[in-house]
Amino acid sequence: MASTTADEPTHLPPRERFWVAVAIVPCGSMQGMDTFAVSVALPIMQGSFSATITEISWVLTSYLVAAAIFMPFFGWASRKVGRKKLLLCTIAGFTVCTVLVATSTSLYELILFRFIQGIFSAGLNPLSQQVLLAAYPREEHPKAFSWMSSGRMVGVMVGPILGGFLTELLDWRWVFWANIPVTLAAFYLVARYIPEGGVQKEAKFDLFGFICLSVAILFLQLMLDQGERSEWFESNMIIAFAALAGIGAYLFAVHISTSRNTYVDPxxxxxxxxxxxxxxxxxxxxxxxxxxxxxxxxxxxxxxxxxxxxxxxxxxxxxxxxxxxxxxxxxxxxxxxxxxxxxxxxxxxxxxxxxxxxxxxxxxxxxxxxxxxxxxxxxxxxxxxxxxxxxxxxxxxxxxxxxxxxxxxxxxxxxxxxxxxxxxxxxxxxxxxxxxxxISPERLRELPLPExxxxxxxxxxxxxxxxxxxxxxxxxxxxxxxxxxxxxxxxxxxxxxxxxxxxxxx
Structure with missing residues (x-):
């Protein structure tokens, strides 16, 4: 297959476009299965590690925080190394982290590996979208995104059922082992059918923009996750999180508005x-x-x-x-x-x-x-x-x-x-x-209530x-x-x- 660049909208023939769409389906499924299956298995994981509700919640929080922080990073990275190579690295990293999570021996290991897994998961959706946008002409983008949406929903549909079944009959670790065949299928199909493309040699990394946006997203996520437990803005910690998120967002907005070659093009x-x-x-x-x-x-x-x-x-x-x-x-x-x-x-x-x-x-x-x-x-x-x-x-x-x-x-x-x-x-x-x-005792005595x-x-x-x-x-x-x-x-x-x-x- 011919390579394409980000500024050359050269679309693939219909047969090759079909296989590109097929290759993208498991990329959406593996992420959906992981997220929703884990939510079902959390109570069992809590008992397995003798963790409190707050401690076990970090299994999800660490994943979501990492995914949110590093998602914009994949915009720059895809320009630097290309869509296909980066997507293959993302799937491979996600697969390795899935194995590490499934073999975790402590809660701290589990949270760490889930954080790293979240970093790799951040690239799955945007890279899949980039691949479809490059492969399909504009008038067929709805058809392409319908494939992608169907793949994600298969994972959302299967994840809760599979997670509950495996957790009940086997062990919570099988929730992650069950996703390995899907990740391997995704890696093979992407390697086989996705064309190279998307490299821009002039792409430079904007470290200041990365730090500002990451700080904003990190503390926003922490504020949202911990807000209800800490009674929101009655807590000094939540106020501090909100202030740091606001400062990061403000600096990022000013930076991308006044600089060139920024982390995200305004x-x-x-x-x-x-x-x-x-x-x-x-x-x-x-x-x-x-x-x-x-x-x-x-x-x-x-x-x-x-x-x-x-x-x-x-x-x-x-x-x-x-x-x-x-x-x-x-x-x-x-x-x-x-x-x-x-x-x-x-x-x-x-x-x-x-x-x-x-x-x-x-x-x-x-x-x-x-x-x-x-x-x-x-x-x-x-x-x-x-x-x-x-x-x-x-x-x-x-x-x-x-x-x-x-x-x-x-x-x-x-x-x-x-x-x-x-x-x-x-x-x-x-x-x-x-x-x-x-409700009052006098009024209740007038009603025909159970003993x-x-x-x-x-x-x-x-x-x-x-x-x-x-x-x-x-x-x-x-x-x-x-x-x-x-x-x-x-x-x-x-x-x-x-x-x-x-x-x-x-």
Missing amino acids: RVFLNRDFFIGMVMVFMLGFMIYGMAGLLPKVVQHHMGHPPTSAGLVMAMRGIGSITGATVAGWLLQGKDPRPTVTLGLLSMAGSMWLLSLITPDVPILYVMLIVILQGFGIGAFTVPITACAFYSLDPALRPDGTVMNSLARRLGTSIGISVLVSVLVHKTQSVRTSLTEH SWNPDEQPGVMRLNKVVDQEAEFLGFLFDFQLMTVLMLCLLPLVLLMRLDPKKKE
Whole structure:
């Protein structure tokens, strides 16, 4: 296959483009499987290392912090060594770290290897996007991104089920061993079918920009991760994290605006299509992973279903997403993207609204159907907004565009989880206060209550408190679903600003 450079939009023949898309699929799957399978295995890992909740949470936090910090680095690195070589190094490093994590003998080893694994995982999504953008002509970008989205959703769909199954029957280490065949397949397919390209000899490393942005991302991630436990800005530590993140972001913004050959080219943010796409991707990350942390708990703790049922419910979202991405890729070739984006937004908003109306006794099948609708919306939304973000972006800016687009999604994930958890906690407290104001021993004696709820005895009072806490938390979850409905609908005005003709350049 012929090599291409970042400023030569020489696209591959149809047959070679097909195999490039096939090679990218496992790159998305391996990352999705790892992230979601680990979240299922965390309780078992906590017991295995006799760790506290705070200590074991660093298994996820270290991974997410590393991925966020080093994601922009791969924009510069792809220009320096080329897309294919860097992607192969990334997959190889991810594979080695997976083995190291699976053979960890202490919690500190596990956290260290997860941090290094997060560094390599940071390059998978932006490099995959760069490969597809270079291989496919602009009018076929939606089709290419539908392949990529399907691969990611396969991992999201399989990860929770496989993680729960392997953890229950074997050991938490098998969660990582199970990903090795996928990483090996990704390495082979990339080595076999991805063409060389993307090297720019004049690429120079901007150390000051790297430090400033890394400081901003590091302390933002730490603030978001530790905020709820430390009661947010009532803690001096959280205030310090916020101040350092703000200083880093300010210095980075001033630096890229006043210097040449910067860590991230500021011209990428001046492109209207890209900026709108980045905002929408941020909100998509806010919803997808925030939802992943809410719904399983509702299914298990409030609807009374086992963990396997919760895993199946979340797997339905993957099925819907693959369907939505496939339909979007077919609809969007050279056509106005706005109807498809609107369909995706309304599907996601509608699914969240339906979830905000559920009760603890609704059939699990009904919840699965809602999640399938949500997944369809995610797929139908992801493909056009990703493709539109790069419609008019200069090919020379694609390395910066792909890393910032991926970083926006990652930060949306972190902020989404923090915001939704904080809203859940405060809404639960508010609802509990409201409920207890209407409960008195005299009023309870007038109601036909079970004997175990006797307000004159300590066990009865404890039982009543437990019921009140459970109801308050359930209503808090419903409020989160309502909030996400509103946030999705607030994106509709941005659809009007999207470009009508995808072939038109600025």
